[in-house]
Amino acid sequence: MQFEKLDPRFLERINQIYSKPDLEIVKSGFETKKRNTTFRVNTIKSSNENEEKYLNSLWISFEKIGFLSNAYKINALNWYRVANLRWFISWEFYLQWITSQIPVELMDINEWMTVLDVSAAPGWKTSQICSKLNNTWKVVANELNTIRREKLKATIKKQWCTNVEIIWIDARELWKKYKNETFDSILFDAPCSAEWRINLNEEKIWPSWDEENIKKNAKLQKEILDFIIPLLKKWGELIYSTCTLAPEENEEIVDYILSNFKDFEVQKISLDYMFSRPWITKFNWKKYNSEITNCLRILPNIESEWFFVAKFKKI
DSSP states (O other), X not given: OGGGGSOHHHHHXXXXXXOHHHHHHXXXXXXXXXXXXXXXXXXXXXXXXXXXXXXXXXXXXXXXXXXXXXXXXXXXXXXXXXXXXXXXXXXXXXXXXXXXXHHHXXXXXXXTOEEEESSOTTOHHHHHHHHHHTTOSEEEEEOOOHHHHHHHHHHHHHTTOOSEEEEOOOGGGGGGTSOTTOEEEEEEEOOOOOGGGOOTTOGGGGGGOOHHHHHHHHHHHHHHHHHHGGGEEEEEEEXXXXXXXXXXXXXXXXXXXXXXXXXXXXXXXXXXXXXXXXXXXXXXXXXXXXXXXXXXXXXXXXXXXXEEEEEEXXX
């Protein structure tokens, strides 16, 4: 089997993490060549009702994704046709993966809050935050990489986001610009080993997997968290997410936060999605805080990618 050609160490890890039924779902996710097109309505410019009417007028079959406020899935519609639709050209909607929409969906933000997006490019989640805030108050979007920052700027402009301040600071130095307890909500979509990219149809990607890369990213995530957590106000929220499966970059990070920041608690995430799972409580020799089961792990599958998300409240 082609599946068995993947790095033996990687296969050993996923066999540890997943049950046999779930492992079959994971394998189908590895084998998927092209997932359905999914998009988010840009409520700054339009509404769900308007976009549904537009799709119906073109006789395009679509499906509302129930656990997300403004997300839809289009079956059997290729990219070239989507690119020529009016609502794509005018940015009334935004092509965005299902899992990528989850972190902002979980944010309890309203129109008087100041929000920090720590690693903001390419702007998917930043523009979603703006849409949720209805372009009010303030969103600080941080991106250090120059090329990625240009993509962020382009997204913000196209999405008509007018309440965003774009900055470029090493996240470990944000404390130099902002005082403690500046932000009501912080989104940290963390730099990670991005194991979601592994696909059996893309052999050139396979050699990029490396356990050392996992360790390097886990160390960086902890360093960043040490500096951004004090920036959060009391009763504020921190959303932590990655697009990888490695427990060292997910469960272990949650465990690290709970062990080092006693005024933080994990909020229960309930998501009505057939591919969502509670996080694992142990991996190899290490056991994690039992509260980690409040977090969420998304299986890679035929319609969405690997994803991990945790929600914290500062009490």
